[in-house]
Amino acid sequence: MKHIAIIAPDGQSNLSSVACIVGSYEIFSEANAYWAKNGHNPKYEIQIVGVSDRAEFSKGLVSIKPHTHISELKKTDLIIIPSLARDFERALAGNIAMVDWMSEQYKNGAELASMCTGAFMLASAGLLNGRTCSTHWSAVNTFSVLFPHVKLQSHRTITDEAGIYTNGGAYSFLNLLVHLIEKFYDRPTAIYCSKLFQIDIDREFQSIFTIFSGQKLHDDQEIKQAQQYIESKIDEKISVDQLSSKFSIGRRNFDRRFLKATGNTPLEYAQRVKIEVAKRSFENSRKTINEVMYEIGYSDLKAFREVFRKITGMSPLEYRERYHKSLA
Template identity: 30%
Template sequence: MSNTRAIAEIGLLVYPGAQTSAVDGLTDLFSVANQIAAEQASAQLPVLRISHWRLDESGGQPLRTFDSQPGAASKLVAVLIPPSLTTLPASEVMQRLAAWVREHHAGGATVGSVCLGSFVLAEAGLLDGRKATTHWTRAKELAERYPRLKVEVDTPIVDDGDMITTAGLMAWAELGLRLVDRLMGPSIAAHTARFLMVEHMDSARECGSNFAPILSHGDAAVLKVQHWLQGNGAVDVSLSAMAERAGLEERTFLRRFRAATGLKPTEYCQHVRVGKAREMLEFTNGTVDHIAWNVGYQDPGAFRSTFKKITGLSPSDYRKRFGVSAPADKADQAAAL
């Protein structure tokens, strides 16, 4: 069956000091997902190829040292950086790791980190201007060492589309399940979580998973714009600015962007903004009007309408189900009447 199904390779970066239990656990999690998917007998579901990558002694980039599908030709659709139980790698090693991660991200791979793995993403410059999380004992160090990113110390996971950072040492399970959800669908993710007897934060949601942009389409010009939009939150952007960033004429950009992502640029921007709003509704007590303004909507009514169209819930209902306790938002209550 694997010969007729697409292959989606997930690379685990095994750096010096990486937690071996997380590497092995993720390998097993994806293997279980493959077994469950195989039982569905669907050619539409990909086969997850799990590979481990380690630095060699020659000073070059990491090399594949384990491969669950040896001999198959594929490129990485995701790179995961496990946590560390000790200290961070030396500066020279960090730079080599960062260069490798940066290269694959530029090629369309989603990148994810657990605990101290976020330091590698920060070293690569991928978190500049973005929010990220890490273990609470190293949050201050991360913020001081990389001042261009914003550390969300009280947030267990920051899912920013093309990058996912998690805080806890054991958060590798949630990171793995989110990738299974993206690549194989919520049903396979839920069955995998049930088989492993672990909780999946998205498994009980009725309003769909967080926005997972298509990054493996191979259009470098479009991918450049996608990374730019994820980085700036798709706030204060225009069609002309996106086309200029891509180096394309507007009509050509529109055609290629929709072909690559499945969405019009305006629709894509809405999904990015709503994704960031969902995170703020879950982990902050800001009013809905304030969140609307923060994600780029000057009209709170338009924000509420777009949010409900995408998630199926009003912002206030979403917060009640998935967010922290917060004072009642009178404006949102009035809008719901």
């Protein structure tokens, strides 16, 4: 029988961490039961593992008693890392020990799956350098600054590379669990679990849920001024040449500095700012698509639709119908 280890972290956790741990344990247990019901031998032993006798969450509101300590678990096949709290830079001693243990297990053939901001633990171990990764959209700016060598794909719900899996924000960990069940059991078991727990199967993108706030956790003051200028001119079409000239920076150098500071080209940044304003208009007003388009500086409906779909994964009409209650 193979083994699945669900991590109970030492601090740096919240109630989302509990949801990830309990959800993983329940859904994998159900997959095991379905597998056995269909005539197979038991496939996985599922355990919650930790670095203490009891892991407390939300100031003691909830506690979990791990099945075993990491020092007693010499071999596992899959390690699941739950969502973590937002004090990412402060690693507790127990979690440092956990990172070392995970790294050793990965070297010995274990696969790793992080949920939401659990990707910070994987990245801190250096296991994501040069690899793709997703995390919660609200943590993207911090993640990009702390781990510049990771290929962050925050628009994706799930990434799957070299035996390392990550997923996007919050309760999209449920989509990752279905993906893992298909990998570690089979497609029929994944479909069964998706139906039993009412989880969408094969959801690839989390772009529709993203709220773009701009990447300003950098020290390039001229680029910050350029960002603020873009954000103040929502209704205008600003060229990159115009921007670089305004701040007396050569075009190529401006592009390079802007991308390094924000993770977006100047054009991408302007598009994201405008589309975020359009999304709020669709959510909170009865304005037509054309009215919203003109307000954010677009005059070509086809171009607006293409940019909106590229960023959100939906057409403007689909987005408005989903998020404006009175139009639904």
